[in-house]
Each structure stands twice: as structure tokens, then as C-alpha cells.
């Protein structure tokens with residue numbers, strides 16, 4: 050069973066081919082890493098999968114179904130959920146309202162014009178806030194959170210959609226090492242019904258989480274393989290830093 | 306794990322205070338005809354009607370983030386509908402009112418499916434244009450609206466067969482309908498649907514990626530706001546027994562938006578205070594100000610925008626809520 054299949058997916062911005070003829074198959078239940086230097090097209094590829102951006106070429110299949118023509122909200126209802134590289138939250142709303150907005154669509158009555166308790170959605174919200182370590186901050190406006198806390202909240206919001214395909218774009222960026230560890234544990238503890246695609250500059254995080262890794266360079270797939278294959282590959286090292294020095298592969302990524 | 310209940314202490318602690326103040330205000334308003342002269346009673350009735358219009362607009366402006374400059378159109382359509390029905394069919398409450406709300410909703414549905422596709426300044430311009438269009442329509446459709454003469458000689462509303470001619474009785478009628486309309490919007494605002502509207506206001510793209518279709522929610526909000534504005538228009542007809550094109554013109558729409566902004570958008574109760582101020586300056590002080598009412602309103606507006614960026618409601622909020630800071 051494949052969770053996601055990309056066939057010849059491309060996206061141009063003017064003359065720039067940000068994503069160029071990408072083929073990718075991700076089996077259901079796997080944790081797949083997507084790495085590549087700055088500007089490789091990772092975030093753009095995620096947006097093409099989620100439907101935030103339209104493809105210029107190719108098609109996107111979710112669990113065997115062609116979703117290329119579907120809008121972002123429709124794809125989300127089919128089970129795609131993403132966290133963006135640059136936090137996108139409801140800043141004036143409380144932390145719990147942020148999660149509840151996502152949780153109430155699956156567990157509540159989002160169309161109800163009458164006040165409701167939405168106990169199931171609230172329970173789920175409580176669980177997720179505990180899982181990302183924000184239980185004590187639930188009443189704070191999201192705008193009051195630190196950068197690392199916002200990243201955690203992003204993940205809680207994405208998970209509250211109960212996705213079958215979760216796209217994480219640099220979730221650990223700006224997190225402390227302890228927060229990063231919690232993130233890794235959280236992703237590892239996700240049920241196997243959730244397929245995870247993760248973009249991360251912190252390769253340590255990627256190699257701990259991912260079972261397979263795709264390397265993107267100048268919009269094209271350079272290599273897809275196991276973490277050890279990727280680690281050993283000379284072309285990957287070169288693409289990354291224009292150097293064959295292996296140690297540099299593990300430095301923390303630059304600004305997004 | 307903490308229960309959702311203690312998570313909400315911040316809001317629940319302030320709730321009894323708010324409820325107590327609300328109850329006091331309602332009791333005070335109910336006592337008005339017993340202690341206040343008929344002329345002043347009528348002014349307070351006008352404030353209530355304008356406040357209902359402002360609250361319905363706040364559902365769009367403050368809660369959904371759609372600043373409308375054409376909201377008086379639905380108010381006016383409600384007023385004309387109620388007036389025409391009262392003259393030609395029946396004056397028996399609540400028929401003219403319900404028809405007014407229905408007409409407001411219908412007109413909002415017919416125009417909203419276009420308007421809510423846009424946002425921000427485009428929404429403002431589009432609603433302005435729609436408002437002008439409906440204004441022109443009212444002016445030229447003389448057989449129904451009376452053109453620039455307006456619709457006059459409207460009989461008094463009847464309740465179970467007896468007409469409400471006394472100012473006090475009419476005031477209670479206005480107050481009762483205002484409270485119902487306000488309560489409906491309060492409930493909607495506290496509902497899951499209301500939460501979705503706030504989500505759209507604060508981050509519409511994110512709502513889409515969470516699987517919501519903002520268009521549907523915005524359209525329902527627009528229709529609901531149109532219905533309550535129509536209801537307020539029906540009340541206007543009952544109170545002043547005269548409808549003119551000024552009631553659905555640009556000035557009324559702009560004053561309603563002014564009331565929302567100076568009162569505090571998104572709070573529902575703030576715009577009621579804003580409406581009171583606007584009506585007092587326009588109607589009560591206006592004659593004494595030598596026609597400089599709009600000038601005074603303009604000054605009040607500039608002052609609030611500078612001194613109270615969140616309106617009057619921001620004053621009450623200062624004690625419990627800091628504005629979320631923007632960390633770099």
C-alpha cells in the first residue's frame with residue numbers, strides 16, 4: 050500500500066524550476082526523510098503535496114487516488130496535514146483554541162451554531178497538549194509563546210487533524226535539544242496508520258526518525274535510500290556543501 | 306493531567322462579573338419607560354435598534370474579519386419590507402419583523418456569495434458598491450419604497466390585536482427584540498461555528514490547510530448578519546413608522562462601522578456602547594451642535610483609534626488580558 054505517490058511533479062516560478070520532475074513513492078506507515086541544501090525545493094514540494102501550491106506538471110496520488118485537481122482543504126479532509134517551515138498559527142487565540150480548531154473538525158461539530166462542549170475534541174486537545182509539553186500554557190495566547198513552543202504547538206495542531214499523511218517541514222528548527230528529543234520521541238510514538246514525511250536540516254533528527262531518505266538538489270531527486278546509504282553517498286555530500294568533508298554534513302542547517 | 310476546567314479559569318473568573326453587569330444593564334433598560342420621559346425613551350429605543358445593527362455588523366467585522374461598508378443595505382431592506390407589509394398586509398407582530406429578517410437574509414445571500422470571495426480592502430469596496438446599488442434601487446423603485454419621499458403613514462405595530470401606540474410599550478417591544486437578536490449573536494459567537502469564524506479572521510490559509518472551506522462559513526456568517534440587520538430594520542419601522550432611503554444609505558453603513566470600531570470590534574457588547582455614542586451625538590446632540598454632528602463623530606473616531614486601539618471594550622480588557630507580544 051502506498052500512502053503517497055508523486056509522478057513527474059514539477060513547479061516553476063518564472064524561469065526557476067523549484068521542483069523538477071520529481072518521482073517519489075512512500076509506503077503507508079513509513080517515516081520518510083526529505084533532505085537537501087537550502088533552496089533545494091523541499092518546502093515547495095511539501096506545498097505541492099498538500100495543495101497549498103498548484104503543480105506545473107505531474108500528478109499527486111494520495112493512497113492511490115489522484116488528488117492533483119483537489120483544493121488544499123479537500124486534500125486535508127482526505128488526511129493530509131502539514132506543519133509549515135514558518136509557523137502559521139492563530140496568534141491572538143489561546144493555545145487550546147488553536148488545537149481545538151483542528152480537533153473539532155474531526156471530533157466535534159464545527160458547523161454547529163449553538164454552543165457545545167465538544168467533549169471528544171477537548172479530550173483530544175488535552176492529550177495532544179500534554180504530548181507536546183504545552184499543558185501549562187494552554188490559556189496563553191499563541192502569540193505569547195516562544196519560538197520553540199510555537200513549533201510544538203504547530204505539531205499539536207497538525208496531529209489534531211488526525212492525518213494519515215503528516216508533512217513536517219523543519220519541525221525542530223529553533224527548538225532546544227531537549228525539545229528536539231521530545232519531538233523525535235513523539236514522531237517515533239505515532240501509530241503506524243500515520244505516514245510521516247519530514248524535512249529537517251538537523252540530520253541527526255532525520256536519521257533517528259526516518260527509515261528511508263530522499264535527497265533533493267536543485268529541485269530534482271538526487272537519491273532515495275536508507276539512512277546509511279545516504280550517509281555514505283559521496284554525491285550527497287558534494288551536493289550539500291560542495292565538499293567531500295563528511296563532518297560538515299552534520300552541522301545544523303542554516304536559516305530557512 | 307489538568308482538566309479543561311482549570312485551563313479555563315482565566316475566562317470563567319471574569320464570566321460571573323460580566324453576567325452580573327449584563328443583568329444590571331438589562332434590568333436598567335427594562336425600567337427606562339417607568340422613570341424616563343417619552344422623548345428620551347424614544348432616543349434609547351433608537352440606540353437599541355442601532356446597536357442591534359452594529360452587533361450584527363460586528364459578527365462580520367470583529368469576529369470574521371470582514372469589514373463591510375454596505376451593511377445598512379440589509380437594515381434598510383428589512384425596514385422597507387416591514388413597512389410595506391404593515392401597510393399592505395398586517396401590522397400584527399411578529400410577522401413584519403420575521404419578514405424583515407427573512408428579507409435581510411435573502412438579500413445577504415444573493416449579494417454575499419460574491420462579496421465573501423474577497424477579503425480586506427476589496428471586501429470593503431465590494432460591499433460599498435453593493436450598498437450603493439441597493440440604495441439606487443430603493444430610490445428608483447417608487448411604487449414599493451416611495452422613492453425619495455420614503456414610506457410613511459405606517460400603522461403602529463399590533464400585539465394580539467392592540468396597537469402599540471404608547472412610547473413605553475413600543476420601547477419594551479424594541480428592547481425585547483433587541484435582547485433576542487443580541488442573544489442569538491452571542492450564542493453563535495460562543496459556538497464551534499463562531500470559533501471557526503475567528504480562525505478565518507486570524508489565519509484563513511491555515512484554516513484551509515486544516516480542512517475547512519472558509520467560503521461556506523463566511524457566507525453563512527454574512528447571511529446571519531444580514532438577517533439580524535434586517536430584524537433591526539424591522540424594529541426601526543415599528544419605532545419611527547417611517548422608512549427613508551437614508552436608512553439604507555452610505556452614511557448609516559459608515560456610522561454602523563464607526564460604532565463597531567469605537568466600541569471594540571469582536572466583543573459584541575462594545576459595539577452597543579459605540580452605537581449609543583453615535584446615536585447620542587447624531588440625534589441628541591446633533592441639533593445643538595449646529596449640524597456639526599458628523600465632525601464631532603469624526604473627532605471621536607480619530608481619538609479612539611489613537612487612544613483606544615481596541616475601542617471602549619479595550620478598557621475593560623486591560624485588567625485581565627495583555628496584548629500578545631510579538632517575539633522576533
Ligand SMILES: Nc1ncnc2c1ncn2[C@@H]1O[C@H](COP(=O)(O)OP(=O)(O)OP(=O)(O)O)[C@@H](O)[C@H]1O
Pocket residue numbers: 062065067085086087088089090091092093094134304305
Ligand atoms: N513563492 C515563490 N515565488 C518564487 N520563488 C519561490 C517561491 N517559493 C520558493 N521559491 C524559490 O524556489 C526555490 C526552492 O525553495 P524552497 O523554499 O522550496 O526550498 P527549501 O528546500 O525548502 O529551502 P530551505 O532549506 O531554505 O527551506 C528557492 O530558490 C526559492 O527562492
Ligand SMILES: [Mg+2]
Pocket residue numbers: 091092093134218305
Ligand atoms: Mg524550506
